[in-house]
Amino acid sequence: MIDRRRLMFTAAAGAALAASGQALAQDAPAAPAGDAAGQLNALMDRIFKEMLLDSPETLTSLGFDKGPNAAMKSRLDDRSQAKVEADKVKFRQAMTDLSAIDRAALPAASAVHYDTLKYFGDTVVSGYDFPYGGGFFPSPYTVSQLSGAYQSIPDFLDSQHSIETAEDAEAYLSRLEAFGPALDQETERVRADFAAGAVPPDFIIAKTLQQMGAITGAEPASLTLVDSIRRRTAEKAIPGDWAARAEAIVNAGVLPALNRQADVFKAAQPTAVHDAGAWRLPDGDAYYDFGLRYFTTTNMTGDEVHEMGLAQVAELTARADELLKAEGMTQGSVGERIAAMSKDQRFIYPNTDEAKEELLGKLNEQIVAMEARLPQYFGRIPKSPVEVRRVPKAIEAGAPGGYYNSPALDGSRPGYYYINLRDTAEWPSWTLPTLTYHEATPGHHHQIALQQENADTPMLMKILGFSAYTEGWGLYAEQLADEMGAYEDDAWGRIGYLQSLMFRAARLVVDSGLHAKRWSREQGIRYMVDTLGDQESAVTTEVERYCVWPGQASSYKVGHTKWVELRENARRDLGDKFDIRAFHDTGLNAGGVPLTVLERVIGDWKATVA
Incomplete structure (x- = not known):
């Protein structure tokens, strides 16, 4: 939550x-x-x-x-x-x-x-x-x-x-x-x-x-x-x-x-x-239900989460397969081909300070290009700018891969999204646009800055956050960037966008697999390796995280799915009266809310438009 x-x-x-x-x-x-x-x-x-x-x-x-x-x-x-x-x-x-x-x-x-x-x-x-x-x-x-x-x-x-x-x-x-x-x-x-x-x-x-x-x-x-x-x-x-x-x-x-x-x-x-799963604890099945309710802000069951994950992994894998074949990559599973992309030197920046500065410059260019598209999709645009920064060298060895820091409410400091450049091989170029759209704009910075800048919001509501809403918006922003044309001339970047969604869909499967289907730790690791082509060491850390935070890993894709569902239902119900900018403004003006509340807010908005 x-x-x-x-x-x-x-x-x-x-x-x-x-x-x-x-x-x-x-x-x-x-x-x-x-x-x-x-x-x-x-x-x-x-x-x-x-x-x-x-x-x-x-x-x-x-x-x-x-x-x-x-x-x-x-x-x-x-x-x-x-x-x-x-x-x-x-x-x-x-x-x-x-x-x-x-x-x-x-x-x-x-x-x-x-x-x-x-x-x-x-x-x-x-x-x-x-x-x-x-x-x-x-x-x-x-x-x-x-x-x-x-x-x-x-x-x-x-x-x-x-x-x-x-x-x-x-x-x-x-x-x-x-x-x-x-x-x-x-x-x-x-x-x-x-x-x-x-x-x-x-x-x-x-x-x-x-x-x-x-x-x-x-x-x-x-x-x-x-x-x-x-x-x-x-x-x-x-x-x-x-x-x-x-x-x-x-x-x-x-x-x-x-x-x-x-x-x-x-x-x-x-x-x-x-x-590995919470099911083995006293009232463990109920505890997983609690975790899902807390993190996804829905009443979904573990079985429903699992089925959603399997369906979305299949759909996204099929889409990625088509794009990979179009780029001449036809051998092996989708996961194996994406793993090969990760090692392809064409996509790896040299691990030098000069190349890292070039990488940061490219990310800031992507932000500027995306900001030019925003007025077509949003009525409210954050006043606070956002910048990409490198995680300080002194702490990069143990720091996460990337994270976002909010802007100051008084406008004295912009928002920052930090990227860890300890080793450029961790960031093939085809992964970077999606990271930018998720962390910066139209993703976390856009959503969180607007929440903070809403003058009519009490302080508690400026800082209260719900993972399904916030991370769901981050994934929705990745999809929106594709729909806005960000990947028109970047086939590899579009594959990176699909790989990002596949990763979050696989989380649905493994989180519910561990806690509702009684999967072993090893079963969860093998599923993610086979599906995504990731290194087993990295996947192991992921799966072990899901073991101690039941339900948290499901919040991302559940939230994304709800944002898309609400938009498409509004488009269908309102027909010619549907305005994408008004939909976005309404959902974001609510601030960080549970998905159940977001659904009510969008429903009330539709009633005023229809």
Whole structure:
């Protein structure tokens, strides 16, 4: 449900808050406190403050750990089970208060906000019934190869905690002191998960222990936890033996706590099973239904997701086969031929800084060319520009392949989409246009910037995101780019676009295969290798991700399918009255909403046009 892009938050929202210094309630549209709209706005402000900003780490991520909140910069989040339970009490109360608001008395825009918050709340609260996992994000495992303080805090301290002064450096050390207790808090929750029957599969335990071992087995002085403060205090010429102090804290508190956590996993390893899916957990089938409901914002079953995936993989594979044959590639399966394209030197930029600059220039050219086409398809176009940037060399080795950062709400910073150029062989040229259209325009930047720039939207709704809506739009944008003529003279780029959709369709099959069809990990890996032609090592990482986040991988293509379905139904129902620009503006003006709410919004729009 919550878009993984910053888990409901954006740096832009934080920059705006920090810059304004105003009470959050002032960011909401004005309404009399006594009427239904005023009550809803007040509730959304309260949720934003109580549930989202009750987190020192979030305040830092938002750039809001200054002024009256400066003391929070020395703390980490409370990860105890008691805090989890207290948050549940707060959120249940918020949903009770929401139910007391008269929806029928709300204007249309406020009704959309109400329905969005109610769907979110009802779904989150339904997850409270399971005695494992916890928090707002459906994963049965508090700690895994993808989650846990051991994984997130080193990166958080390095990339989010700013160091400009000696006080900032002291705050860093205070947070480092808190890291060990945070690990111990999570270790207690891991024990509770295990006692409730949520022990990860053996291969997840092995991967998790491998990653923990990379920390506990390294020289402490070489760890990011130590090197980050050494490097950054030196850059700012802040006097003091910061690295030695950090290393002492790591040795005395962090590493012992991480070893204690690893010991819990090691004790569970001999009896852990190899079964990959959530079905093997207590009420596991219901948990997968919860994950699908949360991430896809639909009531689709695992069987329905599986059938959708198989049908779409077949359809997309047939289309790709035709295009490949037209380019003279006739031998082998579609997956094998696409794999051959990935290795074809015609499509590989030299792995030099000069060639990488050329690649970035090409991507920015694609954005400019696409922006010229936008007025034919959109009435509202973002004011904020978007730029392509290279992931900084200092972090590219461990950074993801690409990601998007939102623009500042006050217009002081454009949107950026970062591409990791550690090795240009990872980005054959035929993959790049689709990546640009997905991440930048008309994809994530276009959608998210418009959501942020909507002056009538309360702050909570500017940053609340739903994976099916946002990632579904990203895939829809890929299709729209093709329909807009972006690949008229680029047959290889069109194959890359189809390969992107095939990858997301295969996710439907494997996610539901693991959790609803009781596939093994190996069966999921083999399906993706055979279907897509990807390397087994890369596919393994993908499949293991699906194992610990049931339902998340299905959100992309389910969302894309719904956007297309709503458009084509509107085209059919409205006939000559259908306006593609009005359809896009209506869907995007809603902001990040569940698909059920998007369907209602489009239905209301059709009724006004017909």
